[in-house]
Amino acid sequence: MIRSTHLPLLITIATFVLAYTLCASQYPAMLSTRVVANLLTDNAFLGIAAVGMTFVILSGGIDLSIGSVIAFTGVFLAVILRDTSIHPLFAFVLVLAITISFGAAMGAMIHYLEMPPFIVTLAGMFLARGAAYVLSTDSVPITHEFYDTLQSLYWKAPGGGRFRLTGIIMLLTFLAGIIVAHRTRFGQNVYALGGGLSTARLMGVPLARTTIGIYATSGGLAGLAGIIFSLYTSAGYSLATVGVELDAIAAVVIGGTLLTGGTGFVAGTFFGILIMGLIQTFIVFDGTLSSWWTKIVIGGLLFGFILLQKGLTWATTLRRKPATEFAAQS
Amino acid sequence: MASVTDPVLECRGISKFFPGAIALDAVDLTLYPGEVHALLGENGAGKSTLIKCLTGAYRRDAGTIVLNNQEISPNSTQDSQKLGIGTVYQEVNLLPNLTVAENLFLGRQPMWHGFISQRKMMKMARDLLAEFGLSVNPAEPLSAYSVAVQQVVAIARAVELSGKVLILDEPTASLDRDEVELVFSVIEKLKARGLAIVFITHFLDQVFEISDRATVLRNGRVVGTRRLADASQTDIVTLMLGRQLEDRIHDRAPSVTGDKLIELTNFGKRGMITPFDLTIRKGEVVGLAGLLGSGRTETAELIFGAVQADQGDARLEGKKISIRNPREAVAHRFALCPEDRKSDGIVGDLSVRENIILALQARQGWFRPLPKAKVNELAEAYVKALDIRLASLDMPIRLLSGGNQQKALLARWLATNPALLILDEPTRGIDVGAHAEIIALIEKLREDGMALLVASSELEELVAYSTRVIVLRDRRQVCELAGDEITTSNIVAAIADEPMAEAV
Numbered sequence: 001m002i003r004s005t006h007l008p009l010l011i012t013i014a015t016f017v018l019a020y021t022l023c024a025s026q027y028p029a030m031l032s033t034r035v036v037a038n039l040l041t042d043n044a045f046l047g048i049a050a051v052g053m054t055f056v057i058l059s060g061g062i063d064l065s066i067g068s069v070i071a072f073t074g075v076f077l078a079v080i081l082r083d084t085s086i087h088p089l090f091a092f093v094l095v096l097a098i099t100i101s102f103g104a105a106m107g108a109m110i111h112y113l114e115m116p117p118f119i120v121t122l123a124g125m126f127l128a129r130g131a132a133y134v135l136s137t138d139s140v141p142i143t144h145e146f147y148d149t150l151q152s153l154y155w156k157a158p159g160g161g162r163f164r165l166t167g168i169i170m171l172l173t174f175l176a177g178i179i180v181a182h183r184t185r186f187g188q189n190v191y192a193l194g195g196g197l198s199t200a201r202l203m204g205v206p207l208a209r210t211t212i213g214i215y216a217t218s219g220g221l222a223g224l225a226g227i228i229f230s231l232y233t234s235a236g237y238s239l240a241t242v243g244v245e246l247d248a249i250a251a252v253v254i255g256g257t258l259l260t261g262g263t264g265f266v267a268g269t270f271f272g273i274l275i276m277g278l279i280q281t282f283i284v285f286d287g288t289l290s291s292w293w294t295k296i297v298i299g300g301l302l303f304g305f306i307l308l309q310k311g312l313t314w315a316t317t318l319r320r321k322p323a324t325e326f327a328a329q330s
Numbered sequence: 331m332a333s334v335t336d337p338v339l340e341c342r343g344i345s346k347f348f349p350g351a352i353a354l355d356a357v358d359l360t361l362y363p364g365e366v367h368a369l370l371g372e373n374g375a376g377k378s379t380l381i382k383c384l385t386g387a388y389r390r391d392a393g394t395i396v397l398n399n400q401e402i403s404p405n406s407t408q409d410s411q412k413l414g415i416g417t418v419y420q421e422v423n424l425l426p427n428l429t430v431a432e433n434l435f436l437g438r439q440p441m442w443h444g445f446i447s448q449r450k451m452m453k454m455a456r457d458l459l460a461e462f463g464l465s466v467n468p469a470e471p472l473s474a475y476s477v478a479v480q481q482v483v484a485i486a487r488a489v490e491l492s493g494k495v496l497i498l499d500e501p502t503a504s505l506d507r508d509e510v511e512l513v514f515s516v517i518e519k520l521k522a523r524g525l526a527i528v529f530i531t532h533f534l535d536q537v538f539e540i541s542d543r544a545t546v547l548r549n550g551r552v553v554g555t556r557r558l559a560d561a562s563q564t565d566i567v568t569l570m571l572g573r574q575l576e577d578r579i580h581d582r583a584p585s586v587t588g589d590k591l592i593e594l595t596n597f598g599k600r601g602m603i604t605p606f607d608l609t610i611r612k613g614e615v616v617g618l619a620g621l622l623g624s625g626r627t628e629t630a631e632l633i634f635g636a637v638q639a640d641q642g643d644a645r646l647e648g649k650k651i652s653i654r655n656p657r658e659a660v661a662h663r664f665a666l667c668p669e670d671r672k673s674d675g676i677v678g679d680l681s682v683r684e685n686i687i688l689a690l691q692a693r694q695g696w697f698r699p700l701p702k703a704k705v706n707e708l709a710e711a712y713v714k715a716l717d718i719r720l721a722s723l724d725m726p727i728r729l730l731s732g733g734n735q736q737k738a739l740l741a742r743w744l745a746t747n748p749a750l751l752i753l754d755e756p757t758r759g760i761d762v763g764a765h766a767e768i769i770a771l772i773e774k775l776r777e778d779g780m781a782l783l784v785a786s787s788e789l790e791e792l793v794a795y796s797t798r799v800i801v802l803r804d805r806r807q808v809c810e811l812a813g814d815e816i817t818t819s820n821i822v823a824a825i826a827d828e829p830m831a832e833a834v
Contacts, residue, residue: 188439
């Protein structure tokens with residue numbers, strides 16, 4: 001059964017398939033498992049952060065802090081592993097606790113002070129970035145044997161592709177995100193918030209708990225993305241991942257989620273990430289194009305998807321189903 | 331049959347005071363299971379205050395509410411919902427982006443191992459909607475369906491959550507006739523189930539079609555509760571308007587009037603007002619009578635172009651004209667004093683002088699400012715002519731009293747020297763003295779040869795100054811009274827006494 005709300009998701013998937021076919025027709029090597037594996041590995045941290053962003057945008061909000069939180073997480077891990085002897089796993093738990101509480105605090109401010117999420121998370125962005133600078137202004141390398149172990153975990157597919165742990169974690173995050181969005185009351189409440197705040201309140205949605213939960217999720221996933229990023233780069237640098245929140249927003253919108261909230265799918269964001277990764281890979285394969293073309297294509301795609309969303313909203317209001325056919329039966 | 335059973339809900343002596351006003355004065359309301367009880371009254375009669383006291387949105391200041399022999403005092407709408415009182419409003423309070431099933435079960439979804447069971451939820455939704463005679467796909471988003479279906483879904487949710495008393499606050503106000511049928515069929519089913527239903531509407535035909543009893547409120551008091559089987563529409567309208575139906579003879583304005591000024595044929599807009607013919611002559615006051623929501627304001631807005639008509643012709647002194655927006659209307663020398671002067675009329679922070687010359691300046695174009703001396707001269711002349719009482723022309727208009735604001739608004743349009751002046755409720759909310767002055771002004775303008783169209787709920791007032799009265803009902807013109815036929819009792823009869831069979 002295809003619902004009309006599934007249409008943006010289907011269009012995103014179709015775009016991805018089309019783009020992949022075009023890329024593969026020009027460079028057949030792009031079909032190899034190696035490219036696929038790298039697509040997952042290279043975009044793992046962005047994908048995980050984008051899952052959190054999907055929830056935020058579905059609820060009608062925005063989270064500008066995640067790029068800074070990712071950088072803060074990396075620097076925090078690098079510094080704590082350099083200066084103390086605690087186990088990285090414990091450091092992970094610690095940093096996740098910090099980022100989750102940070103997100104929850106932003107959510108609480110948004111709800112209780114009735115502040116626009118844009119402003120609150122903008123403040124959060126500066127705070128987290130500043131905290132990262134305070135810890136260290138230099139790039140701090142991470143040298144810990146546990147990191148080496150984690151980095152060496154992979155499944156080698158036929159064709160030479162290495163599916164690393166980080167990519168797997170991203171896939172699991174998306175899976176969990178899909179289940180939470182559609183199979184839990186929290187997920188339904190997120191959609192309800194995006195549909196209309198006052199109506200959601202009248203229908204008995206716990207606004208405070210849901211809002212705080214949403215931003216805590218986003219903060220926590222940004223923390224997890226930071227951990228993955230530190231595994232990816234083996235370092236923590238306070239100038240890293242500037243503007244990642246905007247990439248995440250782009251992935252969410254290309255994935256078919258309405259920026260005004262209420263409509264969209266976590267799965268769509270996954271394909272949004274893949275499309276963005278694919279463009280980058282294509283440019284690497286081509287070799288002659290400037291990497292700025294990535295931005296141009298993503299900009300064009302964003303425009304296209306915004307127009308598409310407008311068109312679809314317009315179309316659904318036009319073909320509202322009348323009540324008359326049902327009146328006859330009753 | 332209802333009287334032998336115990337009431338579901340009994341309100342005794344409900345009172346609610348606002349600073350400087352008594353909104354509800356010892357109101358009694360009794361609801362029996364399986365009855366549809368209409369709550370009637372003009373604007374400001376206290377209907378919505380009573381509902382808000384019942385649903386816990388307001389705290390009552392006195393009185394008791396007994397639900398199933400237990401006294402209750404709900405603190406919030408959530409509270410009253412849990413106790414068994416559900417409310418559905420005119421604008422559907424559901425989430426358009428969620429599916430029909432999700433809307434029905436939000437907050438109480440069927441769970442399976444800690445996760446929502448979509449399949450079970452769809453099945454439950456389908457079964458529930460089937461009970462209401464609705465076969466829609468519960469997996470579709472709510473926004474895919476018409477307002478009527480959404481309204482029924484809202485009713486289904488309210489009944490599922492509450493299940494004793496259902497309050498319907500103007501559920502049919504934005505529905506077509508077919509859609510009203512759908513909602514009514516659902517109400518009939520709920521009635522058969524033994525729910526007590528409170529039905530609030532401005533449509534009298536609908537009241538008689540579906541309700542068993544009606545309670546009429548006026549100025550915060552219950553003026554009567556009637557079994558509708560024993561009551562006529564005239565009884566109810568008389569109760570609502572509170573008119574003593576005695577006829578006073580007025581000095582009738584001479585019926586010889588000037589040339590035709592404006593001629594409208596088959597003029598109307600779908601969903602707003604049924605097409606009508608209307609001719610207004612120079613030196614004539616045409617009154618528009620009818621209950622709230624009968625189409626008075628809509629007629630005024632249509633003629634002024636505030637809402638664009640989708641059919642019909644307009645002729646001005648025999649020439650065909652178009653009135654697509656207020657700018658065009660102003661160009662034809664039309665003027666409209668709107669009903670809600672606070673939001674549609676005055677610009678509160680601008681001075682009285684600026685408010686008076688606003689329309690004239692707008693017609694002249696903003697790039698050709700009126701000379702300052704002319705502005706002062708005009709403003710002073712009108713302040714004097716209309717006896718607007720103010721400390722200085724420079725004071726912000728919001729500081730004036732209601733009556734003086736109304737006169738300043740009149741001055742604004744009179745300054746443009748209109749050919750047709752449309753007044754919507756010119757005397758609402760102003761004191762008695764100003765009231766008489768405005769009526770005198772209307773008569774003077776008529777004698778000067780201006781054409782006026784006045785919509786008002788004050789019947790005596792209409793009788794006093796109208797040369798003709800057009801009666802509206804359910805958004806169409808039902809009757810025209812002229813000359814000696816114009817009496818309050820004739821107007822009330824025309825508002826009320828249409829045979830129900832004819833109502834479409």
